[in-house]
Amino acid sequence: MVEHRPWNDIIAYAILTLGVFIVAFPVYVAMIASTHDAATVVGGRMPMSPGGQALENYYRAIFVGGSRTAPEPVGRLLMNSFISAIGIAVGKICISILSAYAVVYFRFPFRKTAFWIIFVTLMLPVEVRIYPTYKVVADLRMLDTYAGLILPLIASATGTLLFRQFFMTVPDELLEASRIDGAGPFRFFWDTLLPLSVTTISALFVIQFIYGWNQYLWPLLITTQDSMQTIVTGIKKMLVTTDELAEWQLAMATAVLAMLPPVAVVVFMQRLFVRGLVETEK
């Protein structure tokens, strides 16, 4: 659309700029706060320019930990979060691509039923089935383990649906050509379907990594040891103190650190899947 009305442009930019400001300002405050010492942050008059404590704050946050409020250094929490987010994303992709493959390409009894059962689980997120899930995980002695953090979250109807939709757009002739070329079900999956799914996989990975990273309720429930906490629950614990001032500068440094991996994943993977989307040809 070619329209030349300068006022429209100015208004549009003004609204967008305001939106960006509203979203970005808290992030900016967190970053500034993480560079001052405790007294300045708590003092009530937050300066709007960076202070000189950045290195020390981040060093303490990552390697030492707070005095009493955050007994585990953030480095450990970051690693926990990273392991569980990767585990959830990879696990979800593996399970959903395989189940979608089965549902789309194989004729077995109750195939439709199987698909609908998977579909129905969309209505049962962790929050709804939290008690039975907790009970199962506890009985399997998976409390305070990575398996406990990851496994209950990896079943994914969304992923299965996404792959199913993608597989259904792959022309049947490709499967038939593979059959004539002597590729069995496994080879067809590995040699043809998987390479074609790279873009779908990366899209799903971005979504699920962030989903896994942002998990709050579940890790809060099943981790009791400080060493098994994820960074998201860790931040929360830093702020809830009974008889001491929260170390806001460390909490802010932790928050900034917690933002980095998802941002990195989006920035890096987005290029991959945008490129993939542009080039799609099946």
Add this chain to the structure above:
Amino acid sequence: MANVVLRDVRKTYAGGFEAIKGIDFEVGDGQFCVLVGPSGCGKSTLLRMVAGLETITSGDIDIGGRIVNQVEPADRDIAMVFQNYALYPHMSVYNNMAYGLRNRRMPEPEIDTRVQEAARILELGTMLDRKPKQLSGGQRQRVAMGRAIVRQPKVFLFDEPLSNLDAKLRIAMRVEIRKLQRRLKTTSIYVTHDQLEAMTLADILVVMNSGRVEQIGNPLDIYQKPATTFVASFIGAPPMNLMPLRADEIRAQFAGDSRAGSEAGILGIRPEDFVISSETIAGGIALDLTVEAIERVGAETFIYGTRQHEIQGVAANPGDLPPGEVIVRIPGAVAPAIGERIKAVAPRENLHLFSADGRKRIDL
């Protein structure tokens, strides 16, 4: 090298729809067989049954003396070229051709020899590293052919391989496919709905209609002696003029010829068998036409005319010319004016006579 024999092959889908209603034919070793018919006639289904991509409800398919009804597609020793080529989009041209050989655990040097040889024949030598999407339609078509050639199968199966190409390329590739097949002497079955492709490629032509074979034979024989009105109007363009005649009209037209019988029938005359002339030919037919439309294509001209006195009687087959309309093809570009009255005559030997239901040819 092998022949392909179909014996009373049938296919009924789970819903009860009978796609193939008993088909028998044989393709001899090294022959080029073309299955032709309108869309939905079951020709692609039949080809896919030979390939092993569709199950056979009953009957036998025999490739090179072995009944393959239960054999996996990969083990039938066939190669197939698909309408949309079905190239693996993420593999290079080389790997597209090599994939089937690698799956058969052929040693890599042998694969390389075969792929290079196929690339040479198909002039793909400079494109081996490209991906299918970097190729034009014609080049993709060649890669699909190359994938079939490298396998050195007993039988090539082609499923409308040219229908995604533009008209000019289609003619060029048609000639190439024929040359290639002559050179490799591989038994081939080719499916198309294009009667021109069918006529030019086939050693044996199988004309199909709604799951049945209408006629099998040499393309020219089929053109000259179509067995049914369906074949008569399907093979040849523009289609044969078909005119239902009453019993008395038959007797009048074929007076003294007992073979024509004395029942109502359908008279067929090809547009190219007419001559515009004021003189009638003894024993032949003469139609008085009013010119309705003219199509000049340069070397020839098509005249669409209506018969002046309608021949009343048996209803024409659906899909045929509207009753009363006749197409005449004359060479050159000199044509009568629209509205002019002309006389189109055809000699006796160019008349075709069919039974009134169009299912049987009456030889004159």
